[in-house]
Amino acid sequence: MSDNLTFNLTTSTPNIQTAEVLPDEAVQHERVIIIGSGPAGLTAALYTARAQLNPLVIAGHELGGQVSLTYEIENYPGFPEGLSGQELVELMKRQAERFGARIKMFSAVSEVDFSHGSPFTVKTDDNGVYLADTVIVTVGATPRHLNVPGEKELTGNGVSYCATCDGFFFRDKRVVVVGGGDSALEEALFLTRFASRVDIVHRRDQLRAGQMLQKRTFENEKIHFIWNTVVERINGSSGKVESVLLRNVETSEITEYPTDGVFIFIGHDPNSDLFDGQLERDAFGYVVTDREMRTNIDGVFAAGEIQDRVYRQVATSVGQGTAAAMSAERWLAAREG
Ligand SMILES: Cc1cc2nc3c(=O)[nH]c(=O)nc-3n(C[C@H](O)[C@H](O)[C@H](O)COP(=O)(O)OP(=O)(O)OC[C@H]3O[C@@H](n4cnc5c(N)ncnc54)[C@H](O)[C@@H]3O)c2cc1C
Structure with missing residues (x-):
């Protein structure tokens, strides 16, 4: 585990001592914006970073998402002894950052405008305004x-x-x-x-x-x-x-x-209200995607629990984050010829 990051298990938020907080910008143009920093978001960040797309992750107010609330994860492959959720989040974050992903901490997306197509407008609750060629939505779910x-x-x-x-x-x-x-x-x-x-x-x-x-x-x-x-x-x-x-x-x-x-612990609701009227959602509020994690908006992808109410696991969210990132990369490549 990083020396720079300590965890306090009595609170739900990791005590991040060296978190990168980007300054408020006027309008910043990004190739990929990932909304959410759970397993799906951090995995999408890793893959798009390794594809040289320099992704910006807008972390939301819960770095690591639901995993950060989980004491012990025993069913994520590669860790035969299990590990704490916060350790896993830290490892995923470090891995994505190693390849150039930027993580905007303590900031949530407050508004999106997908209506005019790419580049999409993304606004944050700390007055950030961004244009993004492609967006990957990984905002997960919230306990009921x-x-x-x-x-x-x-x-x-x-x-x-x-x-x-x-x-x-x-x-x-x-x-x-x-x-x-x-x-x-x-x-x-x-x-x-x-x-x-x-x-x-x-x-x-x-x-x-x-x-x-x-x-x-x-x-x-x-x-x-x-x-x-x-x-x-x-x-x-x-x-x-x-x-x-x-x-x-x-x-x-x-x-x-x-x-x-x-x-x-009676279930979760998808954090999809932000996308009301913009992304197609099912009867339960989950964002609808196809197998390539495409939403109804060309250039907007979704992954993890925001679009999956069946499997709801770290491993499945990571897989969906991978698929969304690869689809976004191909979408950008096709568009740019
Ligand atoms: C108590 C508990 C125990 C669990 N145990 C296990 C386990 O042992 N094994 C296992 O495989 N799974 C477990 N899970 C399930 C697992 O944690 C989830 O399946 C997984 O975290 C889903 O990942 P996700 O990235 O889709 O979404 P989430 O983890 O829900 O992350 C959502 C992210 O989106 C961000 N966000 C939300 N709104 C906004 C916004 N407006 N702007 C920007 N960001 C936003 C949040 O800050 C967060 O970072 C457990 C879940 C819970 C609650």
Whole structure:
């Protein structure tokens, strides 16, 4: 790991000491702009950089994307012992930068205009204005909220969407995990490193998670399941969670269940609102692409979870980032003869 970069696992953002922050420019013309710095974006950056396209990555406010929130990744090929999400992000970033990718940190795209074709206009929330011959969209997805009373008020005070970031604060405490998919189980297992008891509240009577993960979860004596149940309210006072109000969806019975924390892992929404009216999206809001990662706009490509609601893995996002970068490169080459 780089000496220049330290990680603080108690926060969701790496402590970047030497992050390159480009100054605000008037209008800067780029050959390739990559929006997002998750696995898809950093891989697209690597490939377009190696193709001498000098890509600019607009990182967004979460360098590394969802991976940076992941404590341990055991299923990314090439790392038989596994590694932390933040280590993987740092390695991907360094590899892309080695070939000339520029990463604009702490800046998100606030507006795009694809309506007039290439060059496309891209504006950032720090007043940057760019023209890009081609754009690769890799803005990923965001964890879904329960939208129950108390959730918003107690977020950061016992309500969390990131066990990696906040698990440490729950040493010897009881926590509730909401959800029944891979993320919920992975994070519940991680939380057993700290918490004395982890209750998984799931709205159904069976899990959606993979079989291996289920087995590990069922075998963990700290983990308990509350089936057919939803969280109706999160209670707390003096800035900390004290209990959840649970409703059994079959009997409608309401129970107040004491807990010190609530970790919510109930799915994700694609970060595609920015492209409303410009890029074609499916019924769930995911950007529609073909096999070459082309969107409905000639010269705009998309990769990773912004266009994939099925596989949602680092390895698949990396593969899609590769494909988008190669397609963008070919598109530019064809256009430039
Ligand atoms: C808790 C958890 C555990 C996981 N564990 C694993 C695992 O063990 N193995 C595995 O393979 N996968 C795992 N995943 C899934 C994996 O992290 C995702 O599939 C992968 O990160 C998706 O990559 P992505 O690049 O498409 O998008 P994301 O990772 O979502 O990244 C999106 C990027 O876009 C940026 N962005 C968003 N909006 C803007 C904007 N307006 N302007 C500029 N940038 C923007 C964000 O800052 C971010 O950098 C896990 C996910 C979670 C949440």
